[in-house]
Amino acid sequence: SEILNSLAAIFTKDSLNLFKGQLIKIANNETYYSGKCKNKTLDGRILDVLVHWAVVPGYEKDYSRILVSLIDITSHEKAQRSLIESEENFRQLAENIDQVFWLTDWKNKKQLYVSPAFEKVFELSTESAYNNRMNWTSVIHSEDKSRVEEIFKMSGLEKCFVQADYRIITKSGKLKWIDDRSYPIFDENGELDRFVSIAEDITIRKDNEEKVKSLLEEKEILLREVHHRIKNNMATIESLLRLHTRNTKNTEVISGLNDAVNRIKSMRILYDKLLGSDNFxxxxxxxxxxxxxxxxxxxxxxxxxxxxxxxxxxxxxxxxxxxxxxxxxxxxxxxxxxxxxxxxxxxxxxxxxxxxxxxxxxxxxxxxxxxxxxxxxxxxxxxxxxxxxxxxxxxxxxxxxxxxxxxxxxxxxxxx
Missing domain, CATH: 3.30.565.10 (Histidine kinase-like ATPase, C-terminal domain)
Structure with missing residues (x-):
């Protein structure tokens, strides 16, 4: 009780209860203890402390001499908590996004991590990815496979970022478009150490792009048809005005009709250029x-x-x-x-x-x-x-x- 009361000023309540239990163990002939606790400083700060208790050799009979050491591990514990929190945040992120995230040990040619989305996107088990880091290439469309393999081979040789869009055919027979990006990570010596890769199913985006492309092509055809019809109508108007100039001898009328013909001609030439252009x-x-x-x-x-x-x-x-x-x-x-x-x-x-x-x-x-x-x-x-x-x-x-x-x-x- 005297020991606990004397330590009340510098240890938290939970730590005092812990010490009390350890004192009981010492009284029951245990001669050593090591553990973590909270230490309260005189200015009110709470520190993480590593505590070692040990009976001084030669005093095991009456326990009159006990050596206690306290080590401030606040920074270490804070770093550990930050690491655990960071790992938890990464885990929650990687396991709840639709993108496939994987980490490859380049030196040892093995997968260090594959996110659960791998199974949804590629319809392959994550276990198969760990067993064979190139297993994902087995579902690449035959027309795209050699191109993709060459791109990612280059990333290792050139030690650079690469990106590729390619098709896969899953076990269920679905055709999917994948956007795959791979980023190199270098060690402290500047050597290629790992690759971080992110793969995403972009099938819907590709389908929408094809629809937009098709609509644009239809629009271009319609525009060309409209321009063609307008051009022909203008040519008809030109011809009618020229006929009128031949049916009159009034110089003022002829001059006015020729002016009108030229104005129409300037617009007809524009439509002629539009028809021959890829840019409207x-x-x-x-x-x-x-x-x-x-x-x-x-x-x-x-x-x-x-x-x-x-x-x-x-x-x-x-x-x-x-x-x-x-x-x-x-x-x-x-x-x-x-x-x-x-x-x-x-x-x-x-x-x-x-x-x-x-x-x-x-x-x-x-x-x-x-x-x-x-x-x-x-x-x-x-x-x-x-x-x-x-x-x-x-x-x-x-x-x-x-x-x-x-x-x-x-x-x-x-x-x-």
Whole structure:
């Protein structure tokens, strides 16, 4: 009682009860004890302590001399508890996720751990995986097997991360898609020590990808059919307008009909390019503008006495911008062909298109008599030039009219 009372200040109640039991054992002729207990410090902290009791040799008869040693093992116990908790957390995670997790001892060529999901995904027992670390390859689809084996062989030789998608055929006859990733772990000497692998059943994802792919293919077919029909309808309208030009001798009517034909032609050429493209959202500016310019000029009787200088870089433009751009180019070139040239020699039109950062820069210039300096694109009575100004605003661009050695239009707009 005196011993216990003297130790009450530094040991917890549970520890005192433990000591009491040990004192009884000592009184019953036991001469040694070793165990763990809780120690309470003077500032109130609780420590984990390893206690050794031993009767000093020579005093076994009256137990008047007992040696007690206390070792602070708080840090060790804390580390042990953290390790146990970490192992428990890992176990709960590995045993309750759908992904297969396995750990391979590369040096000894054996499995150290295989999660229970292995049996669900591969329909093979975890025991078989421990007995033969490559057992999982037995269910790989014959068309994928050599490829997969080569990939994972490379991971060992190259000591690198690898990933592979492959098919398996399970014992129940199911075909599954697997996404398999393997990560190397190196020892303190930099030598390959282990591989951590994670395998996941991605069959549903693959099925969905195939469905999306099929829908996209159907959409592409429908888009091509729509573009084809629109292109044919525009060609029909062009032909009807051309017939009307042959049935009238009114020059103003003929001019108006030809302008309408050219506007429709600029849109028809776009659909022609869309039909020949794998991308319905972007169009090559070179592939679109060059034939458009040729088509617009071809309807004018003075086409043979005018030199066309095209300096067009090849960059892509969003198809939404191409419709208004085509009409703008058509109107400006049509205006030049109608009014710029009075002489029959040295007539030239220069069209330049380039990409500057995220902007398109297009210049159309002639060396003709020049447009009147009184012309203002915002107030002009010309339908064609008013249409140009309106379409420039539609694409959030800007256009500048320069009177210099003829007439020059500079168009800029964002490509985004």
């Amino acid at each position: 959202s972007d169009i090559s500016i070179l592939g679109y503008l060059s034939p458009l310019i040729d088509e617009v000029i071809s309807v004018f009787p003075n086409k043979n006495i005018i030199k066309i200088n095209k300096q067009i870089e090849d960059f892509e433009i969003n198809a939404k911008l191409v419709f208004p751009l085509g009409i703008i180019i058509n109107e400006l070139i049509t205006n030049i062909m109608k009014y710029a040239f009075k002489d029959t020699v040295d007539n030239e039109i220069t069209i330049i298109a380039s990409k500057k950062n995220d902007k398109a820069w297009i210049a159309i210039q002639d060396n003709g008599i020049g447009i009147s300096e009184e012309i203002n694109l915002k107030t002009t009575n010309s339908f064609g030039l008013r249409l140009v100004e309106m379409l420039v605003r539609q694409i959030n661009g800007s256009i500048e009219l320069i009177h210099e050695n003829g007439t020059k239009f500079i168009l800029e707009f964002d490509l985004q």
